[in-house]
Amino acid sequence: MTSLTAAGTERGQKRLVLGLLKPVLSLSLVFASFLMLHRLAEKDAFGLKAGGPRAWCGSDCFTFKHSVSTEGPTEQGAPRSRNGTAPSWDAQVLNCSEDASVSSQDWFRRLDSRFHQFVLRKHCRYFPLRINHPEKCTRGHVHLLIVVKSVIEQHDRREAVRQTWGREYETESGSVRTVFLLGTASTGKDSRNLQRLLEYEDRLYGDILQWDFMDTFFNLTLKEVNFLKWFNIYCPRTRFIFKGDDDVFVNTHNLLELIRFRTEERRDERLFVGDIISKAAPIRNRQSKYYIPKELYDGPYPPYAGGGGFLMSGALARNLFRASEAVQLYPIDDVFLGMCLQRLGTAPESHAGFRTFGVTRRRLSPMNSEPCFYKQLIVVHKLSPHELLRMWNVTHGDSLVCAFVLGSGH
Secondary structure (H helix, E strand, C coil), X not given: CHHHHHHHHHHHHHHHHHHHHHHHHHHHHHHHHHHHHHHHHHHHHCCCCCCCCCCCCCCCCCECCECCCCCCCCCXXXXXXCCCCCCCCCCCCCCCCCCHHHHCCHHHHHCXXXXXXXXXXXXXXXXXXXXXXXXXXXXXXXXXXEEEECCCCCHHHHHHHHHCCCCCEEECCEEEEEEEEXXXXXXXXXXXXXXXXXXXXXXXXXXXXXXXXXXXXXXHHHHHHHHHHHHHHHCCCCCEEEEXXXXXXXXXXXXXXXXXXXXXXXXXXXXXXXXXXXXXCCECCCCCCCECCCCCCCCCCCCEEEEEEEEEEHHHHHHHHHHHCCCCCCCCHHHHHHHHHHHHCCCCEECCCEEECECCCCCCCHHHHCHHHHHHCCXXXXXXXXXXXXXXXXXXXXXXXXXXXXXXXX
């Protein structure tokens, strides 16, 4: 009887906690809204609206699923269409129906149901922009564009990135600019409030690119192709791109030094550098996040960069955009990009400074929290927002003294 009473009490406590969770989350969103509005009011008071009068375009500019992008200036010297006008984002109405010819095929019937929607709609590549910043590459010469994959609710990660390696500033070679790539809130989340918070956030910072597709793991490839198209339209003169996740540490000084060395050596035109994974094959374990059934792909993967972070030249990115249009979408974005590189005949280059699996793959190793490694590497994955801020402050402080030097291999 005592055990039954205890079990009942435990179930009651769980129900109580679950019942309180939703209002607590709603209150958190309301509090965050007030906080962002307060910060926005402060910026407006000092005339510091991010990006100028045309920098922000959220849901007030267009209706959901029928987005019309508000176009601003494109980069000086950008290519123009036949009628002399600057190119613009042309995916303005979402019309993505299922490919009925696939569903009747035998291999599709055998396919794991988790992949059905991806296969039925993988012909849909380009989606309307809900938030756009066509002016991002127009303010002076952009030497490096930092591109960060994020999801709508991870505002704390974006804030940590902005305070550290995603900070925009000027260098002798040109400016460093930052954009975050997002889709819409996935099913089951408070999408309306999250979208409003995102729009406030973008009003503050002017660095969000959001497309009208749901943020899911399989849709990361859509971020890849939509960004490549966006870059080709709005940043055709930008020299370099660093593309990474919102939970990595990036030593921007070392990153810019790598760019400088490669430019001086004239090895920058087809530059693609990262933590390269070679001789990999599809994972057949159904429990894995990266599981791929044989019906979808049967063969070895081409070499590809771990998605935590990689560096490429703007010239190569423009070629990748053209190559990507001839490659079928694939559920794993890192592998898809490797397929595009293979089509171009470009081999991605491995660099010891990119550690997308941590300083060492042993998660509990003290090396993964040693600031001197972060001081000398370029990219380390992964860190929480608190860990990122702490590590950034330590590695950029005057008190850090390191007694060893890692071989970097520029």
